[in-house]
Each structure stands twice: as structure tokens, then as C-alpha cells.
Amino acid sequence: MGYTIAEKILARVSGKDHVKAGDEVMAKPDYVIAYDFPGYTDVYFRQMKEEFGIDRVAEPDRYAMFIDHMVPAATPKEEELHIITRNWCAENNVPLYERKGIGHQVASEVGYAVPGAFVVHFDGHISQLGTFGTLAMGIRHSLLEALVRERISIKVPKTVRVNLVGTLGRGVMARDVFHHLVRVMGPASCRFQVLELGGPALSQLSTEGLQTITGLAMFTGAITAIVNPDEERLAYALPRARKKIEPFYSDPDAEYSAVYEIDLDQLEPLIVIPPTPANSRNLTDYLGLELNVGYLGSCASGRIEDLRVAAQILEGRQVAPGFQLNVVPTSQEIMAAAGREGLISILAEAGAFVSAPTCDYCFGRMGTMTVKQRAVSTGTLNVKGRMGSPDSEIYLCSAATVAASAIEGKIADPRKYMR
Amino acid sequence: MTLKTLRGRVAFIFDEIDFDIDQIVGVKNIKITDIEELAAVAMEAYDPDFRNKVKPGDILVGNHNFGYGHPHYPPMRAMRHMGIAGVVCESFSPGYWRGEINMGFPQATCPGILGMVERWDEIEVDYDANEVRNLTKGTSLPIEPLSDADRGTLSAGGLVGYIKQREAAGKNGQQQEGS
Numbered sequence: 317m318g319y320t321i322a323e324k325i326l327a328r329v330s331g332k333d334h335v336k337a338g339d340e341v342m343a344k345p346d347y348v349i350a351y352d353f354p355g356y357t358d359v360y361f362r363q364m365k366e367e368f369g370i371d372r373v374a375e376p377d378r379y380a381m382f383i384d385h386m387v388p389a390a391t392p393k394e395e396e397l398h399i400i401t402r403n404w405c406a407e408n409n410v411p412l413y414e415r416k417g418i419g420h421q422v423a424s425e426v427g428y429a430v431p432g433a434f435v436v437h438f439d440g441h442i443s444q445l446g447t448f449g450t451l452a453m454g455i456r457h458s459l460l461e462a463l464v465r466e467r468i469s470i471k472v473p474k475t476v477r478v479n480l481v482g483t484l485g486r487g488v489m490a491r492d493v494f495h496h497l498v499r500v501m502g503p504a505s506c507r508f509q510v511l512e513l514g515g516p517a518l519s520q521l522s523t524e525g526l527q528t529i530t531g532l533a534m535f536t537g538a539i540t541a542i543v544n545p546d547e548e549r550l551a552y553a554l555p556r557a558r559k560k561i562e563p564f565y566s567d568p569d570a571e572y573s574a575v576y577e578i579d580l581d582q583l584e585p586l587i588v589i590p591p592t593p594a595n596s597r598n599l600t601d602y603l604g605l606e607l608n609v610g611y612l613g614s615c616a617s618g619r620i621e622d623l624r625v626a627a628q629i630l631e632g633r634q635v636a637p638g639f640q641l642n643v644v645p646t647s648q649e650i651m652a653a654a655g656r657e658g659l660i661s662i663l664a665e666a667g668a669f670v671s672a673p674t675c676d677y678c679f680g681r682m683g684t685m686t687v688k689q690r691a692v693s694t695g696t697l698n699v700k701g702r703m704g705s706p707d708s709e710i711y712l713c714s715a716a717t718v719a720a721s722a723i724e725g726k727i728a729d730p731r732k733y734m735r
Numbered sequence: 736m737t738l739k740t741l742r743g744r745v746a747f748i749f750d751e752i753d754f755d756i757d758q759i760v761g762v763k764n765i766k767i768t769d770i771e772e773l774a775a776v777a778m779e780a781y782d783p784d785f786r787n788k789v790k791p792g793d794i795l796v797g798n799h800n801f802g803y804g805h806p807h808y809p810p811m812r813a814m815r816h817m818g819i820a821g822v823v824c825e826s827f828s829p830g831y832w833r834g835e836i837n838m839g840f841p842q843a844t845c846p847g848i849l850g851m852v853e854r855w856d857e858i859e860v861d862y863d864a865n866e867v868r869n870l871t872k873g874t875s876l877p878i879e880p881l882s883d884a885d886r887g888t889l890s891a892g893g894l895v896g897y898i899k900q901r902e903a904a905g906k907n908g909q910q911q912e913g914s
Contacts, residue, residue, distance in 0.1 A: 340883050355768070355808070367895050440830055456834040457808075461898055469884040469901075503753050504800040508829045537800060539829050592804065594753050699755050699804050701762025 318567025320475040321542055322510040325451040325564055329434040330467075337474040337571070342467040346433040346559065349442060350459060351382040351419045351675075352401040356438055360460050361404050368464045376409040377558075379463075380428060382419030383412070385675045417647025417673035420444050420531060420615040425649050427556040431545045431563035436462050441615050441696060443538070444531030447523060448553035449545035449563050451510075454534070473539055476506045477572040479515030482581035487731035489625065490525025491617055491694065491714035493578070494532045495586040499596035501576060507537035509573060512544070512566065517580050519546050524619035531616050532696065535593040585730060587692075588712035591700045599717060605727040609691035610635075610718045611703070613644030613671075614678045617694030622715030623654045627662040629719040629733040635667035636725030641718075642683045643668045668722070680704040692721045736890040738862035738881075741821045741841055742870075743792035745856050747782065750849065753803035756831060759810035767809065770816045777813040791818035794858060796848055798824065802831020811835055821860055823848050823867055823878075836885050839893030843867065844879040851876055862886070 319327070319334065327334050330341035350357055364370045373379055381401055389395040398414070405412040416422045420441050428435060431449035435442060440454030455461075461468045478497065484490075497511075511533045513526070521529075526543055533541035543549060544565045585599040612618060612626055623645060635641045643663050645651035651673060654660050663670055676682040678695040685691060685704035691711065693703065698710035713721075716730035723733065757765055764776045778785035795814065801824040811822075821841035825848055835842055843860050845867045852858060856871040860878070868875040881889070884897075891897040 363895065368898075454830065456830060457837045457894060458833060460894060465898060465902075471882050471884065503803060504826065504828075507800065507826065508832075534830060535803075537803070537828060592753055592755060594803065697805055699757065699762065701765075706761060706763050 317571060318569035320510070320512060320570040320572070321449065321544055321564045321566045322451055322475055322512070323472060325432060325434050326470070326472050328432070335472045337472050339472045341470060341472060343434060343470050344467045345378070345436045345462050346430065347378055347380060347428050347435045348459065348462040349380045349382070349419065349423060349428060349435060349437045351384050351439070352397055353385055354397055357381070358397060358400050360463055361400065363460055364464055370464055373408050373410065373463070374466070377411070379408070379410040380423070381405050381410055381412045382422060383414035384417065384419045384422070384673070386681065387415060387674045387676065415648070417645070417649065418615045418675055421527070421619070421646040421650070424448065424527070424553070425556065425647060427558040429553050430557040430559055430561055431550060431553050432561035433559070436468065440534040441531050443533045443540040444527045444615065446530040446533070446540055446542035447526040448549050449543060451540060451542055453540045473508060473510050474573040475510040475512050475570070476538070477512045477514060477575045479575065479577045480513065480517035480521070480580060481515050481577060482517055482579045483520060484580045484583065487716055487729070487734050488583050488585055489714035489716055490521060490528045492583055492586045493525070493580065494529045495588050495596040495712070496583055497529070497578065498535055498594060499586070500578070501536060503535060503594035504537045505574070506533070509538055511536055511538040511541040512572075513541065514544050514566070515577070518543065519548065522621050523549060523552055524621040527619065528616050585714060585717055587717065587727065588698055590698045590709045590711065593697060593712065599713065599727070599729060602711070602727045603729060606690065607692055607721055607726055608640065608689040609683065609685055610639065610641040610722045611644070611677050611683060611691055611693040611695055612715050612718045613642065613646065614695045615646060615675070616696050617715050618644055618646035618650070620650050620653050622694065623650070623659045623663070624657070625716045626719035627659040629716060629730060630666035630668065630723065631662045633666055633723050635722045639722055639725040640683070641668045641722040642671060642677055644671045644677050645673055647673050692718050692727060694718055736886050738841070738886060738890055740862065741792070741794060741860040743794045743820055743858070744790065745796050745852050745854050745858055746789045746793035746819060747778070747785065747795055748849065748852070748854055749795065749797040749801065752798045753800045754797055755804040756802050756806050756810045757804065760813055765807050765809055770812060773809050773813040774816045777810065777817065786817055789817050789819065792820045793818060794860065795819055795822045796824065796852055797822060798849060799826045800828050801826070802828040806831040806834060808834065808838070811838070811840060815840060823858070823860060825849060836888050837894040839889060839891070839896070841889055845876055847876045
């Protein structure tokens with residue numbers, strides 16, 4: 317009987333020849349990552365000292381901190397939190413990435429997405445490192461364990477395999493693929509398991525697209541998602557990798573709790589209606605719904621492919637009067653690339669408000685909506701109050717759909733604007 | 736490790752599938768840190784008088800995939816403050832589960848629970864016999880056994896206690912540098 321990529325990685329980091337789903341092991345994460353947030357990092361730093369007497373982490377290069385929320389700071393209190401983080405990193409000699417972009421994306425750019433590595437964060441969207449064959453899990457406050465001890469206790473998860481076949485049609489993006497997975501498999505289909513992506517269509521999907529799909533894995537119930545990394549993913553990850561690990565691949569006879577085949581030819585643009593990411597619907601059933609706001613950004617979308625498609629749709633057109641389109645490239649690297657390609661000027665000329673990278677639009681700290689406002693968004697979540705008032709509404713969709721909707725000020729089909 | 740059997744009334748049944756627990760306090764209140772303030776707004780949308788009805792030891796019941804979405808800690812902090820001793824659901828979302836077990840807050844997966852209890856029934860959650868008993872109706876159902884780590888964490892009162900306890904038992908990896 318063969319092993320899944322997740323089992324192989326967890327065997328490596330727990331110092332065993334083999335582990336199987338269901339085994340409880342003590343695993344040493346290759347990297348322990350966090351962004352600063354009140355009630356999280358500030359509390360961990362305090363608990364490390366007060367509960368465990370740890371003034372310095374033993375292997376500083378295993379840790380990485382990101383400052384990507386509350387950037388730029390809007391209150392002295394926010395800046396004080398960032399100072400706590402800067403000081404902790406300086407004292408501990410831990411790498412700090414500030415104002416580089418959204419950490420889950422930057423982590424890949426600066427080499428923490430090592431194929432075959434095990435990475436933990438308190439936030440589940442770190443799962444997107446799975447694009448490169450990295451097993452990256454959000455473990456909430458269990459992160460403390462990884463901060464104070466070399467190893468963390470973990471139960472080896474089962475894996476659900478999804479084989480992608482076919483080709484994406486015009487105006488259909490990876491974002492639609494993910495919401496289709498939730499729709500056909502269900503929001504609990506991968507509970508406590510790993511969502512593994514494979515199949516012949518994998519090589520046709522962009523790296524950005526796979527980051528979108530793997531980054532949203534939690535909404536299938538999965539604890540993470542992972543790709544058996546192909547040439548294109550290795551070509552991105554290996555030159556940036558901070559350590560050398562031989563990539564792992566699932567065996568052909570690996571054991572899966574379920575196997576799905578998803579035909580990309582059958583996909584249409586989707587929209588996820590409030591108030592839960594479980595609500596995938598056909599976009600065509602919601603065309604014409606009046607909107608106030610469009611948000612193109614977040615750790616899920618906002619990458620160069622998303623900016624390109626938005627620029628393609630908006631070039632020579634204008635955002636509808638009164639409509640607020642916020643475009644937030646996911647990282648500085650992406651924003652710089654978009655500038656070089658001329659995408660930023662196209663978006664600005666169309667009337668988009670283009671912001672520097674930050675997490676803050678995704679959770680309503682910026683671009684905040686009030687009562688009865690309605691947004692289309694490529695953010696992560698559409699629960700009540702996520703982007704402001706609990707009486708505002710969020711419809712999740714692809715970057716293409718956000719751009720098309722911005723032109724009409726209503727939910728619109730991107731296909732009619734694409735050549 | 737023996738875990739204490741929970742015994743209390745079913746204080747509320749969240750029958751919604753994929754229930755987003757942040758709705759317990761409302762997303763607009765999720766940044767409140769003062770526990771009294773949190774408790775005062777908890778359950779407003781479900782039963783405004785909840786706080787006066789609940790007794791220490793009472794238990795919450797939920798449907799499938801309880802805790803779906805981006806669960807935060809304040810809702811269950813408020814529940815514990817009001818005396819809620821544990822949560823029994825058809826099934827849980829993994830992020831919620833891990834987060835609350837780490838708080839030392841007992842959770843139990845019990846397929847069929849919604850069909851076995853009504854609000855205010857007296858129930859017992861027995862982690863040694865791995866069953867939930869409805870004392871009011873005289874019925875019972877099995878619960879899914881806890882993993883060793885989850886059992887250890889609950890018995891130590893939460894993650895901090897568990898890490899220390901494991902260390903005392905010599906089960907941790909190499910230590911970090913102390914002061």
C-alpha cells in the first residue's frame with residue numbers, strides 16, 4: 317500500500333520511515349509562520365516568557381513573522397502592536413517581513429514554500445503553500461506549541477483526492493474552480509483531511525490559480541490542500557527555497573478516503589452568495605443585482621493573473637459612476653510586476669482605486685461598508701459583517717467578475733467583456 | 736487519562752448546518768475583549784434572555800460542521816463565562832475544534848445527537864464510556880473517541896498545561912533556550 321504526499325512529509329518531519337492516516341506523531345515543523353494580530357502574537361510572546369521562560373527561540377531561521385494586517389497603521393495602538401513584533405524579531409533574530417505584501421503570498425516569494433516541507437501558522441489560508449508541494453497548516457492557538465517546543469503533536473490526516481480534467485473556458489478562473497469544488501463536494505467534504513489536487517488539467521492551471529484554490533481549502537472543511545508539484549511549480553519554488561528537501565509525490569496506490577474527478581470543461585463563472593462560503597451559485601442567476609463596492613485583492617486573489625484579467629476587461633472602459641472599485645495587489649512583487657506591464661495605469665485610468673498590498677480590505681478595516689451596501693469581492697469570506705456593517709452583503713467571485721461588475725455597477729458576466 | 740463526565744442541561748440547540756459561531760456574539764462585537772461585555776451581547780439574536788436561563792454546567796448542542804468559516808475565540812469565551820461546560824455536535828469544523836480543545840473546553844462529536852435531545856433535557860457526556868446519555872429520556876448514543884492529544888489537552892485544562900505536562904513526562908522534543 318502506498319502513501320500520500322501528506323503522509324510522506326509527516327513521516328519525514330516526525331523522524332519515521334512511514335506514517336499512516338490516523339497515527340498520532342510529534343512533528344517538527346520546518347517553518348513556523350505568523351502575522352502580528354492583537355490577541356495572537358502579542359499573547360504568544362508573553363506566554364513564551366511567562367509560562368515557559370523562553371527569552372530566545374533556539375533556531376531563529378525556523379520562524380518568520382509578517383506585518384501585513386493594519387498596514388499602514390491607523391491608530392497608535394496598532395503601531396504599538398507592530399513595535400512589539402519588530403522588537404521580538406530583533407531580540408530573537410527571527411526574519412521579519414513588513415510592507416512586502418500579504419504574508420501567505422510573500423511566504424512563497426521569499427522561499428518558505430519548500431516542496432516537501434511542513435509549515436504551520438495560526439491562520440488557515442497558509443494552506444496555499446500547498447501549490448508547491450508544501451504541507452502548510454493553520455493550527456490556530458496550537459501555534460504556541462510550535463513556538464515553545466521543537467515538535468508539535470499532530471494526527472496524520474486522511475486525504476481526499478481531486479483529479480482535474482479538461483480545460484477552463486473563457487472568463488472562468490481558478491476562483492470558480494474552487495467554489496465549484498465546494499458546491500459539488502460540499503463544505504464538509506474534506507473535514508479534518510487534506511485536499512490533494514492532481515490530474516491532467518493541473519499543468520494547465522496557473523500557479524496563481526493553484527494558490528487561489530489551495531488557499532481557500534478550509535471552506536471544504538480541509539485542514540490544508542496540497543499539489544503534487546509539477547515542473548512549473550518546482551521552477552518557481554526551488555530557486556527560492558530556503559532549504560533543500562527532496563520533493564515528495566503521492567504513490568499511485570496511495571490510500572484516499574474519497575476521489576473526485578472535476579471536469580473543467582463543464583465550469584461556468586460562479587458567485588457565492590452571503591452569508592457563508594458554502595453558498596456557491598451560478599453567476600448567471602444573479603446578473604443585474606445592484607452593487608456599491610468591488611474588492612479585487614486578498615491572499616486568495618489579487619495576483620498578477622487577476623490584475624491582468626481585470627485590466628483586460630477594464631481597458632478603455634470606466635467604472636460605473638458611484639461604484640467603488642478597490643484593487644489591492646497581493647504583494648509588492650506583484651504590484652511592481654503589474655506596474656511594469658502597464659496594468660496599474662489601465663486600472664487607474666478606468667477609475668479603480670489601486671492600493672498598496674495590505675490585508676485590511678478583506679476584513680473591513682478599510683473600504684468599510686455601511687448598512688445595506690453590497691459588494692462583489694475576491695476576498696476570502698462573505699459572512700455577515702466581514703467587510704463592515706453586519707447589514708451589508710458580500711458576494712464572492714473571480715477577479716474577472718469583479719471587474720465586469722465594476723463597469724455596470726451591477727453583478728455582470730465577464731465573458732461579454734473578454735475577447 | 737480520565738476525563739470528568741459532564742452533566743448538565745441542553746442550554747441551546749444550534750440546528751443550522753455549517754454554523755458560524757461568530758454569530759453567537761455577532762460579528763460587530765467580535766473585537767470586544769471585556770468578558771462581561773461579551774457575555775451581555777452573546778445570544779442576542781437567538782435568545783435575548785439566555786444569560787438568565789443558563790446554569791453552570793449546561794451544555795450546547797449543534798448540527799454538522801459546527802464552527803465552519805473563520806471561527807474566533809470570543810463567542811465561546813462568553814459561553815464559558817456564562818457557565819457552559821461543553822459542546823456536543825453531529826460533527827465539527829476542524830479549525831473550531833482545535834481552537835476550543837486548546838482552550839481546554841470539552842467538545843464531543845456525537846452523530847445523531849440532534850435527534851436524541853430537546854432543549855433543557857439533562858444530559859451526560861462520558862469520555863470514558865464514550866457516550867452521551869440523555870437522562871431525561873433514558874437514551875444514549877456513542878461519541879467518537881478523542882485522540883490522545885485532545886484527551887491530554889482537555890485533561891490538562893488546555894494547551895499550556897498540556898505542553899508542560901508532557902514535558903514533565905519527558906515527551907517533548909528538545910527545549911528552546913531558557914532565560
